[in-house]
Amino acid sequence: MSKNLLRVIVLVFFHLFMSVGLIYAQGIRGKVLSRDGDPLAYASVFIRNINDGVPTNQDGDFEYPLVSGYYDIIVQHLGYKSVQKTVQINSAWVELKIELEPQTYALEEVEIKGGAEDPALTVMRKAISKSKFHRLQVEEYSMKVYIKGTGELTDAPFFLKKKLKEEGIALNEAYTSESVSEITFKQPNEINECVISIRTNGENNQTSPAPYIGASFYADKVNEVISPLSRSAFAYYRFKHEGTFFENGVLINKIRVTPRSRGEQVFEGHIYIIEDLWAIHSLKLKTSIMGFDVGVTQQYAPVEENVWMPLTHIYTFGGKFFGFEGNYKYLASTRDYQIKLNPDLVVETEILDEKVDDIPEQITDFDHKESAVKQIADAEQMSRKDFRKMINEYEKESLKERKDAEVVAIRNYSVDSLAKERNQSYWDSIRPVKLTEKEILGYERDDSLAVVEAAKKSDVDSIANKAKRKFNPLDIIGGGRYHFGNGRSAGFSTNWTKISFNTVEGFKLGFSGFYRKVSKDSISGQENSWRIKPEIRYGFSSNKLYGMVDFSKSWSRDRTKLTYGISGGNYIYQYNASNPISEQVNALYSLFFRQNYMKLFDQKFVKVYLSHIPHDAFTYSLSLSYEDRGVLQNQSNYSFYNKPERRYTSNIPNNEEALASSFESNEALIADVRVNWRPGLKYYVRNGKKYPLYGGAPLISFLYRKGIPNAGLMENAADFDQLELGIKHDFQFGVSGKLDFNIKAGAFLNDGQVYFMDFKHFGGNRTIFSNMGTVNNYRFLDYYQYSTRGNYISGIVHYQFRKFLFTQLPMLRFSGIRENVFFNYLKTEYSPHYWEVGYSLDNLFRVFRVEMGAGFEGGDYLRGGVRLGIATFINISMDD
Numbered sequence: 053m054s055k056n057l058l059r060v061i062v063l064v065f066f067h068l069f070m071s072v073g074l075i076y077a078q079g080i081r082g083k084v085l086s087r088d089g090d091p092l093a094y095a096s097v098f099i100r101n102i103n104d105g106v107p108t109n110q111d112g113d114f115e116y117p118l119v120s121g122y123y124d125i126i127v128q129h130l131g132y133k134s135v136q137k138t139v140q141i142n143s144a145w146v147e148l149k150i151e152l153e154p155q156t157y158a159l160e161e162v163e164i165k166g167g168a169e170d171p172a173l174t175v176m177r178k179a180i181s182k183s184k185f186h187r188l189q190v191e192e193y194s195m196k197v198y199i200k201g202t203g204e205l206t207d208a209p210f211f212l213k214k215k216l217k218e219e220g221i222a223l224n225e226a227y228t229s230e231s232v233s234e235i236t237f238k239q240p241n242e243i244n245e246c247v248i249s250i251r252t253n254g255e256n257n258q259t260s261p262a263p264y265i266g267a268s269f270y271a272d273k274v275n276e277v278i279s280p281l282s283r284s285a286f287a288y289y290r291f292k293h294e295g296t297f298f299e300n301g302v303l304i305n306k307i308r309v310t311p312r313s314r315g316e317q318v319f320e321g322h323i324y325i326i327e328d329l330w331a332i333h334s335l336k337l338k339t340s341i342m343g344f345d346v347g348v349t350q351q352y353a354p355v356e357e358n359v360w361m362p363l364t365h366i367y368t369f370g371g372k373f374f375g376f377e378g379n380y381k382y383l384a385s386t387r388d389y390q391i392k393l394n395p396d397l398v399v400e401t402e403i404l405d406e407k408v409d410d411i412p413e414q415i416t417d418f419d420h421k422e423s424a425v426k427q428i429a430d431a432e433q434m435s436r437k438d439f440r441k442m443i444n445e446y447e448k449e450s451l452k453e454r455k456d457a458e459v460v461a462i463r464n465y466s467v468d469s470l471a472k473e474r475n476q477s478y479w480d481s482i483r484p485v486k487l488t489e490k491e492i493l494g495y496e497r498d499d500s501l502a503v504v505e506a507a508k509k510s511d512v513d514s515i516a517n518k519a520k521r522k523f524n525p526l527d528i529i530g531g532g533r534y535h536f537g538n539g540r541s542a543g544f545s546t547n548w549t550k551i552s553f554n555t556v557e558g559f560k561l562g563f564s565g566f567y568r569k570v571s572k573d574s575i576s577g578q579e580n581s582w583r584i585k586p587e588i589r590y591g592f593s594s595n596k597l598y599g600m601v602d603f604s605k606s607w608s609r610d611r612t613k614l615t616y617g618i619s620g621g622n623y624i625y626q627y628n629a630s631n632p633i634s635e636q637v638n639a640l641y642s643l644f645f646r647q648n649y650m651k652l653f654d655q656k657f658v659k660v661y662l663s664h665i666p667h668d669a670f671t672y673s674l675s676l677s678y679e680d681r682g683v684l685q686n687q688s689n690y691s692f693y694n695k696p697e698r699r700y701t702s703n704i705p706n707n708e709e710a711l712a713s714s715f716e717s718n719e720a721l722i723a724d725v726r727v728n729w730r731p732g733l734k735y736y737v738r739n740g741k742k743y744p745l746y747g748g749a750p751l752i753s754f755l756y757r758k759g760i761p762n763a764g765l766m767e768n769a770a771d772f773d774q775l776e777l778g779i780k781h782d783f784q785f786g787v788s789g790k791l792d793f794n795i796k797a798g799a800f801l802n803d804g805q806v807y808f809m810d811f812k813h814f815g816g817n818r819t820i821f822s823n824m825g826t827v828n829n830y831r832f833l834d835y836y837q838y839s840t841r842g843n844y845i846s847g848i849v850h851y852q853f854r855k856f857l858f859t860q861l862p863m864l865r866f867s868g869i870r871e872n873v874f875f876n877y878l879k880t881e882y883s884p885h886y887w888e889v890g891y892s893l894d895n896l897f898r899v900f901r902v903e904m905g906a907g908f909e910g911g912d913y914l915r916g917g918v919r920l921g922i923a924t925f926i927n928i929s930m931d932d
Contacts, residue, residue, distance in 0.1 A: 077856050079117035082148030084127055092152060094366050094383060095129035106484040107249050107364050109779040110202075113486045115206055129333050130324075130351060131155055135300060136827075153359055158882075159304055172293035172307045174405045176285065179330040181436035183281040184443045186331050187270035190359060196237040198484050200385045201229045202491055209375035232482055239394070239452070242462035249474040249482070250467070269332060269350070270325075271497070274920055277317045277339050280309045281332075283440070288318050292694075296327070304325040309337065313855050315865025316340045330403060331360045342898055343868035344371035355389040356542040357399060362386065385484050395427050396446065402433045411435060420441045424449055445521040458746065462735040468681075539570035550589065552635035555648040555700050557591020557624070558688035560635075564588075578609040589624065593688035598623045598654065610741070613665045622659035624684070627651050628707060628813035632835055637819055646693040648686070648820050649835055651705045652931075653809055655681040665687025668744040675724045675892035679810060682717045705808070705836035709882040714808040720759055720770035722810075727754040750781035755798070757808060771804035774812065782826065790852040794827035799843040806841040813839045814846060815880060822903055822921030832877050832907035832915050842881030850874045852894065852924070870894035872924070874905070884910045895923045897915055 084095040091112025098105035099116065102122050108114045111816030118141045125148070128134040132152035139146050204379040230251045236244040269275045272282040280289055286581045292308040305325045310317040321337035331352075333799035338347040352360040361385055370379035387509050404411055416431045418438040434442065451457055516770040524532065531542035543566060550562025572579045585607075588599040600621025607614045626632070638650040659677035686703050704715055730749040735742045744765055754777055759770030798812060812835065815829030823829040827848040856871040859863050876888040890905020906916030 059406065063319060072794060078120070078144055079115065080123070080125065080139060080141070080146050080147075080148055081115035082113070082146075082150065084112045084114065084129065085205045086132070087151055087153050092132070093130045094349070095127060095152070096353075096362060096364060098126045098128065098353075099128055100124040105363075105388055107383065109486045109488050111382075111488050113488075116484075118356055118537050127152065127644070128299075128351070130336055130349065153745070157297055169292065169408075169736075170293050171782050172291035173306070174331075174408050175293065175305050175327075176280070176291045177326050177405050177407070177542045178403045179325050179332075180281050180283060180285060181440045182269040182330045183279075183283075184440070184447065185397060187268055187392055187867055188239065188443070188447065190237075190361075192236070192238045192240075193361070193391040194234065194345070194389045195386045195390070197233050197235055197384055197386050199231050199233070199382060200480070200485060201380060201421070202488075203227050203378060203380035203383045204376040206374065207377035211890065213889075226488070226490040228491045228494055229489075230479070237914070238445075240454075241460060242464075242507075244464040245466070247465075247467045247471050249478065250471045251474065251479055253892065270602060275318060275341075277341070278335075280307075280323050281337075288312055292525050294322070299333075302329075302333070304333050311898065313865070314862045315855065315859070316342075317854065324362065329358055329669060331358075340448060340866045340868070342895065344369055355392055356393070361389060361391075378541040383485060387484070396428060399429055400430070401428075401431045401439060403439055404433060404855075406435045408522070418445070420445065431896070457733055458735055459735045459742070463736065463738045465739060477767060497820050523867060539572075540568070541569045541570075545587075549636065552638040553642055553688075553690075554591075554635070554650050554652065555642060555686040556594060556684050556703055557589075557596070557686050558593025558653045558690065560589060560591045562587070562589040565658065569883070578610065581606050581608075587623075593690075594684075597894045608672060610836075611665065611668055611744075614662075615664075616662040618658070618660050622656045624652050624654045625809075627653060627809050627811075627836060628839075629814075630815060632813075632815050632817065632823075632829065633819065637821055641819060643690075643692050643850075646691040646695075646698045646700060647818075648703075649698045651703055651836065652684055653681055654684055655679045668742075669680065669730040669749070670728070670736075672725070672727045675722075677720075677722050677724075679720045679722065680717075681720065681807070683715050685840075705839070706743065706834070707811075707836050707839055708880075709840060709842070710808050710811070714806070714811075716768065716807070718768050718807050720810070722770065724928065725756040728752070729754075737867075747782070751781055753780070755797075757810075759805070768805065770807055770810055771802065772806045772810060773801055773802040774798060774800050774810075774814075789854055792827045792850045792852075793847065795845075795847045796804075797845040800841050802839045808839070811839040811841050812844055812880075817919070820918060820920055822919035823902065826874070826924050830888060830907075831874070831903060831905055831919050832888055832917070833876075833878065833886065837877055838880055838886060840880035840882060842877070844880040845866070846879075847877045848874070849876065849889045857891075858893070868898055870924075872903075874903075886914075899923055 055193060079098075084092045084097070086092055091108075091110075093108060093112060095108045095114075096105060096112045097108065097111065097116065099118070099419075101121075103655055106114055106116050115209070120141050120143070121230055122138060122140050122293045125137045125139055126134055127150050129152055129199045129488050131154065133155050135150055135152060137148070137150070139148070147649050170201070183853045208223065231250075232248045234246045234248060238244075248322055269279050270281055271279060273279060277287050278285065282288075288311060290310045291606070292307045294308050294311065296303055296305055298304070303326070305327060307323050309319055309321055309323055311320055314320065317339065319337040319339050323335040323337070324333040325331070325343075326333050332350070334349075334351045336347075336349045338345065340346065343370075347366075349364075349366040350351075350362045351364045353363045365382070365384040365386075367382040368379065369381070371377070404415070412433065415433050415435065416438070418425070418427065418434070418441045424442050427442055428446060431442070435820070456718045462542055466535075528544050529548045531544050531546040535541045545564035545566070547563050548566070551560070553559050564585065565853045566583055567583040568581060568583040570579060570581040574822075584601065584603050584605065586599070588597060590597045599620070600619060600623040602617060602619035604615055606619030635650070638648070641647040641649060657677055657679040661673065661675035663671070663673035665671045684703055686700060689700060690699075707714075707860060728745075729752045730746065731752065732750040734745045736745060739741070755775070757772075757774040759772040761771035776796060778794070778796035780794045784795070785791065798807065800812075814833060815823070816833040816835035816837075817823060817829055817831055818834060822831060827850050828846065850872060851874070852870050853859065853870045855865065856869075856873075859871050870893075873892055874888070874890050874892070878886040886907065886909055887906055890903055892901055892903035894901045896902060899922065901921040903916075903919040903921065905919075907914045
């Protein structure tokens with residue numbers, strides 16, 4: 053195993069979990085401990101005189117340089133009483149050992165009688181009603197953020213431990229990344245980040261704090277986990293009031309957060325809510341994502357009157373993945389807040405809970421006919437329901453005023469030119485958190501390794517020389533690209549996938565390569581290219597060589613693209629052009645089970661085509677092809693499976709409505725028009741470039757195909773008109789419920805002469821392997837039995853549960869397993885109703901999917917069984 057590959061494996065594992073000390077030789081430093089003597093990691097050490105502070109490190113140590121003078125030091129940690137000390141700084145460091153006692157909570161006496169409820173419920177109802185207010189009240193803010201990520205690989209597969217050690221990757225040793233960034237946020241969802249400095253050991257990866265500190269618990273979801281302040285929180289959580297305490301004149305409610313159903317994508321722990329303000333004071337929560345344990349701790353502070361913002365974020369990740377085990381911790385410390393309040397949301401409104409508070413008759417009610425901005429300014433008291441309606445309407449009014457309403461998020465990211473050049477002195481001066489001994493040793497280890505690696509490199513190891521790939525004979529099979537300068541390149545496709553077996557050709561070899569020339573206009577940014585791609589295949593039983601060539605030319609700028617081309621040759625194809633069974637799966641079933649599901653025909657053809665992407669939400673393609681098509685017969689009976697009761701089937705597919713004439717050799721002139729449209733497509737913007745969010749918009753498709761007769765061809769030329777409409781979309785429900793569907797309906801408006809290769813074919817499957825994509829194919833449908841030349845409607849529907857049968861058990865939910873059900877339906881003009889129903893376990897070992905189900909024809913059972921596939925969250929395609 054190569055060094056780079058091994059490091060990539062380790063880094064993939066880590067990423068699944070997903071100030072002036074040398075200037076002043078004086079200040080405060082020391083340790084924060086519990087009453088029992090245990091170090092308190094990430095306690096807040098706040099210097100009130102300068103409105104700044106630092107967190108302690110994992111060992112409870114802190115250090116802050118200060119000029120001479122008197123300072124009030126406030127030390128806080130979640131769950132402990134805060135301590136205030138006054139210290140005098142002269143010309144030396146002041147050593148402090150601070151012990152914190154556990155916080156004591158005043159428990160409210162609740163009279164137990166019928167209908168009485170926990171005080172936490174009204175606290176959370178009011179907090180939820182104001183959550184969007186707190187999210188919108190700051191129109192813009194900027195801050196400086198220090199983030200440190202420290203990870204340890206605690207275990208690895210036994211057969212890799214020695215190799216890991218040889219490559220300098222040690223178990224139970226710290227691998228640390230640090231960065232300092234300046235971040236600006238603007239409503240409604242714009243984050244600008246400039247990385248001032250980066251320091252890493254291990255691989256030189258960048259660490260960005262924005263994804264971690266940008267997530268708000270005032271939103272409905274925090275990285276796809278339901279927030280305790282979500283508008284639907286009561287459907288997912290139980291809340292218990294565990295007391296109150298005063299801190300700096302503010303009354304804080306301690307609320308226990310317990311999921312109604314433990315497992316993935318819900319939090320558990322405590323959230324602390326400020327009385328009357330109903331804002332977050334702090335929180336300590338945990339959840340599970342894909343079987344990994346995730347913890348989050350945030351401590352807030354008032355950065356302006358009645359405006360509390362998080363100063364410290366701690367995220368922990370841990371778990372196992374294919375024999376690798378470890379943990380990772382991120383600490384983000386923010387400072388130098390500069391905020392601009394939303395002028396529309398300055399007035400504080402008293403929130404009344406209609407379930408427990410007396411509502412005055414003269415209280416302000418929300419009026420949909422009146423401007424939300426005006427009502428906010430006039431509302432001194434409101435019920436929580438009316439207040440929430442008013443803020444929702446205010447947000448809608450604000451979005452309507454935006455010119456770029458289709459943009460849902462803007463992210464700008466830049467790195468200072470000196471970010472990676474900062475020396476040790478710089479980091480010692482700016483780092484707010486003292487490094488632990490383990491982290492220091494990690495830096496020393498990797499700095500030494502970096503020197504050794506640099507010594508190994510010669511002057512000729514430049515980027516340009518590395519880009520010139522040398523020829524490797526294995527590239528002919530595995531694929532590879534070679535660059536020749538001036539935009540010219542050539543290479544091989546992944547040709548090992550073209551080695552297979554089928555009953556028409558026998559054992560078969562294939563080869564494909566390409567040559568490409570690219571040029572780019574530096575002024576307009578337009579890229580012009582042309583490509584030629586030849587492909588050949590040879591069958592050892594048919595003794596026939598097939599070949600074709602494709603030539604295309606493209607113009608593209610940003611994501612708009614125009615391509616036209618011509619292709620032609622004599623080649624072999626599946627009757628269903630969507631290739632429902634892969635060559636390798638068909639070869640496996642043929643050789644080991646004597647089942648030949650792939651059905652083939654050949655054709656001599658020439659085709660001209662054009663495709664255009666004028667807009668992300670709209671694409672179309674046109675083509676015109678002349679085809680001389682022939683029927684093929686089986687040429688090989690070879691198989692490892694030799695039991696006489698099983699024989700190969702004919703290469704002529706079995707079909708409900710095909711006539712013998714449907715399989716005659718024929719000629720055709722085919723025109724094909726396809727259009728795809730995504731209405732309501734949204735975007736996010738990164739560094740000024742827009743990127744579409746395809747998942748949020750339905751895909752509406754249109755297809756028109758025509759077999760053109762009387763074009764100087766033979767009398768048996770194809771003659772048909774096919775029209776099809778389709779819609780494919782998905783909807784999210786709750787925490788992880790998801791509905792996917794793919795519905796198509798079509799008709800042959802004219803079926804004067806329709807050959808079998810022109811029938812409408814459907815995505816069947818008769819193997820144990822389920823195709824990629826939840827709604828792309830049927831699970832048990834025969835490949836060609838229901839192919840039609842008449843009217844048809846097909847629907848594939850898939851629903852994913854968070855909790856269903858086996859996932860009633862928390863242990864399985866925490867492992868990341870999902871349960872799904874599917875229902876698929878097909879009806880053609882000349883066939884009976886076909887339908888499938890099934891159930892699946894998804895994300896097994898975070899990679900696999902197992903489906904069980906059955907297919908029915910009318911009310912009669914047809915076939916069923918088990919299907920194995922890739923987990924639905926893995927969005928790749930295995931189709932040829």
